[in-house]
Amino acid sequence: MDRRQFLASAAVIGIAGVWATRSTAAPSQVAWREDRALYPQGVASGDPDEQSIVLWTRRPFDQGDQHTLTVEVALDADFRRVVATARVPVLAAADWTCRALVGGLSPATVYWYRFTDDKGAGSRIGRTITAPRVTDRRPVRFAFVSCQSVNEGAQNAFRRMIWEDERAPDDRKLGFVLHLGDFIYEVVEYPDEVPHRYSRTVYDLGRVPDARKVSNFHVPTNLAGYRHVYRAHIDDPDIQDARAHFPFVCIGDNHEFSWQGWQSFIKYGGKVEPAQPLRVAANQAWWEYIPSRVRKASGAGLDQFRPPAVTAAAIETFDDHGFGTEANNRVAVGSMTAYRALRYGRHVELILTDLHSYKMADPTDRAEAAALDSGEYPVIPQEWLEIVDGGKDYAGGKPPATIAIGDKTIANFRKGEPAYTVLGREQKAWLKERLTRSTATWKIWGATNGTLDMRTDPQNLPAGFVKAAWPGKGYGTFGGGDFSGAFAERAEIYDTVRDHKVSGFVTVSGDRHSFWAGYAAPALPPAGFEPVGVSFITGSISAPGMGEAAEYFKESPTLPLFVRKTAGAAPEHTINLTIKRGVRSALEYAASGDIAKARALTNPGVAPHLEFVDMAGHGYAVVSAGPDAIETEFVCIVRPIARATTPDGGPLRYRVSHQARLWQPGTPPKLAQRVIEGDARLSV
Numbered sequence: 001m002d003r004r005q006f007l008a009s010a011a012v013i014g015i016a017g018v019w020a021t022r023s024t025a026a027p028s029q030v031a032w033r034e035d036r037a038l039y040p041q042g043v044a045s046g047d048p049d050e051q052s053i054v055l056w057t058r059r060p061f062d063q064g065d066q067h068t069l070t071v072e073v074a075l076d077a078d079f080r081r082v083v084a085t086a087r088v089p090v091l092a093a094a095d096w097t098c099r100a101l102v103g104g105l106s107p108a109t110v111y112w113y114r115f116t117d118d119k120g121a122g123s124r125i126g127r128t129i130t131a132p133r134v135t136d137r138r139p140v141r142f143a144f145v146s147c148q149s150v151n152e153g154a155q156n157a158f159r160r161m162i163w164e165d166e167r168a169p170d171d172r173k174l175g176f177v178l179h180l181g182d183f184i185y186e187v188v189e190y191p192d193e194v195p196h197r198y199s200r201t202v203y204d205l206g207r208v209p210d211a212r213k214v215s216n217f218h219v220p221t222n223l224a225g226y227r228h229v230y231r232a233h234i235d236d237p238d239i240q241d242a243r244a245h246f247p248f249v250c251i252g253d254n255h256e257f258s259w260q261g262w263q264s265f266i267k268y269g270g271k272v273e274p275a276q277p278l279r280v281a282a283n284q285a286w287w288e289y290i291p292s293r294v295r296k297a298s299g300a301g302l303d304q305f306r307p308p309a310v311t312a313a314a315i316e317t318f319d320d321h322g323f324g325t326e327a328n329n330r331v332a333v334g335s336m337t338a339y340r341a342l343r344y345g346r347h348v349e350l351i352l353t354d355l356h357s358y359k360m361a362d363p364t365d366r367a368e369a370a371a372l373d374s375g376e377y378p379v380i381p382q383e384w385l386e387i388v389d390g391g392k393d394y395a396g397g398k399p400p401a402t403i404a405i406g407d408k409t410i411a412n413f414r415k416g417e418p419a420y421t422v423l424g425r426e427q428k429a430w431l432k433e434r435l436t437r438s439t440a441t442w443k444i445w446g447a448t449n450g451t452l453d454m455r456t457d458p459q460n461l462p463a464g465f466v467k468a469a470w471p472g473k474g475y476g477t478f479g480g481g482d483f484s485g486a487f488a489e490r491a492e493i494y495d496t497v498r499d500h501k502v503s504g505f506v507t508v509s510g511d512r513h514s515f516w517a518g519y520a521a522p523a524l525p526p527a528g529f530e531p532v533g534v535s536f537i538t539g540s541i542s543a544p545g546m547g548e549a550a551e552y553f554k555e556s557p558t559l560p561l562f563v564r565k566t567a568g569a570a571p572e573h574t575i576n577l578t579i580k581r582g583v584r585s586a587l588e589y590a591a592s593g594d595i596a597k598a599r600a601l602t603n604p605g606v607a608p609h610l611e612f613v614d615m616a617g618h619g620y621a622v623v624s625a626g627p628d629a630i631e632t633e634f635v636c637i638v639r640p641i642a643r644a645t646t647p648d649g650g651p652l653r654y655r656v657s658h659q660a661r662l663w664q665p666g667t668p669p670k671l672a673q674r675v676i677e678g679d680a681r682l683s684v
Contacts, residue, residue, distance in 0.1 A: 146510020181253025322360025358424025381472025406471025513545025547616025654678025
């Protein structure tokens with residue numbers, strides 16, 4: 001790409017384009033002096049390719065609607081070898097956020113950058129890295145993260161990540177950080193109302209402007225509210241330092257819009273409401289605060305989002321993929337298109353999908369489904385979830401007229417409806433095209449929320465353990481809520497991988513607040529088990545998960561399936577065994593504390609797809625993708641209930657590696673597990 005083409009492409013995504021001069025580098029001519037108070041959210045960079053990167057800062061001004069900053073990019077932190085300098089606008093209409101796309105850079109190169117106002121007051125210095133050329137055969141190394149709740153935890157994982165990266169040899173440093181969503185939590189607690197949750201202190205994020213109170217939470221109702229929440233998260237020093245140290249590649253999950261929202265719907269207290277203006281506001285705030293190459297609908301050559309005008313109109317008709325056809329819904333969702341792909345050298349194509357903007361309403365939330373409640377059991381019969389998911393396509397287009405669970409029978413309310421989709425028509429077609437045409441060694445799908453089945457075998461509980469008999473025919477699942485519950489659509493993607501002989505297929509996910517490693521398979525026993533790839537889920541940066549919540553569950557017959565409590569010892573999360581090895585294994589460990597006896601009772605049919613589960617894991621995962629193998633390392637920190645007092649972000653619970661050699665299509669992949677340090681005996 002030459003300079004003219006680059007500047008045109010910058011205009012298309014609506015940010016200022018800056019062209020670097022590779023042949024000459026000279027000392028800075030800008031009288032910069034650092035004043036971080038004037039740049040309260042620091043600096044950031046995002047979506048690197050082999051010759052360009054998006055740079056970001058926020059510099060609020062007290063007067064006027066528009067000012068100009070000078071951005072500089074250098075090959076050294078002292079700015080003696082500056083390769084690009086340009087004047088870029090910063091607008092009140094963009095909440096004083098500023099973006100610049102800098103091109104003409106060298107591939108796989110570390111750069112430093114900074115912003116300066118007209119009076120010489122400068123931002124902190126940021127560090128970034130361009131992507132390697134497509135022909136570069138060196139391994140690619142990156143971290144993936146998700147779920148950073150500044151309201152309820154400390155972001156010590158980022159401190160650990162920076163500390164390790166600064167001490168790593170050049171060939172072990174991270175090229176970028178992939179953020180798989182829940183960058184913010186739009187559900188904000190106020191410490192004067194809720195001082196603590198679980199054992200955690202609720203930290204003050206300030207008052208959300210014009211907030212709506214939902215239970216113990218305050219949620220945004222407009223753009224000002226979302227902007228406030230983004231600033232409150234980026235004000236965290238560890239998040240801010242990580243954004244200044246690494247380029248980030250980001251894709252949103254649910255909390256960037258609304259916890260239980262999809263398309264332009266919100267759902268509070270069981271009531272579903274159309275919220276097209278809120279969807280636009282959420283998209284705008286994301287675009288303003290996350291440096292990226294996402295597409296916005298407001299046209300080319302702009303330095304602000306320019307939101308479309310929409311109204312909160314009822315959404316009552318849907319296409320055959322469950323997308324609301326109401327005009328305001330289409331415009332609101334289409335105001336920003338986040339799914340995209342990025343290439344990193346010979347070995348990695350990163351394919352990112354948006355799992356909330358296009359998905360169908362979850363059919364398990366329908367009133368009809370309530371009649372199939374499993375009572376005291378913590379899981380749902382897998383067969384009824386599969387029937388409801390499959391709709392008219394279930395069983396090869398022959399769905400049953402009724403759904404029978406134990407002594408309950410209801411009409412199959414999904415018999416004439418399309419199969420559940422999370423991806424939507426256009427995005428799913430795009431994903432298949434990217435997977436089947438990619439020439440990278442590893443096709444890595446960033447799916448934002450979990451793709452690995454979360455189930456167990458309640459049919460193997462001892463007689464009388466629960467008063468009522470298990471109403472299912474076999475296994476029980478912990479429910480939908482993420483991509484693992486989209487059985488038909490997930491199988492469709494995996495069948496595409498198999499049928500097109502796609503090699504090196506990998507999924508990376510977040511959202512579950514837990515670490516998982518295993519295999520991407522269209523089905524599990526008794527339906528069969530034929531993996532087509534490997535899958536990983538990272539623990540949360542800080543948000544609490546099921547393991548922690550289980551420590552506060554009330555006494556019940558099923559509690560040993562979740563947690564073991566003994567006097568004078570920390571709770572142990574038997575839920576890991578319940579999911580990976582089955583209920584008999586979990587109950588044995590809950591009773592005896594003997595892991596060897598517990599493993600001896602493993603049900604091999606419950607989770608052949610899993611090599612690792614930790615439902616109480618916090619931290620991040622690091623991927624190293626080379627010509628012959630891919631490795632994912634889980635770096636698990638102690639529960640981040642307070643900010644670490646040491647530069648390394650505090651101690652680790654464990655570090656566990658999973659490696660797979662490149663397999664040929666038609667042969668199953670195999671993960672080799674290695675516990676590098678710490679104790680992970682309930683997870684492996």
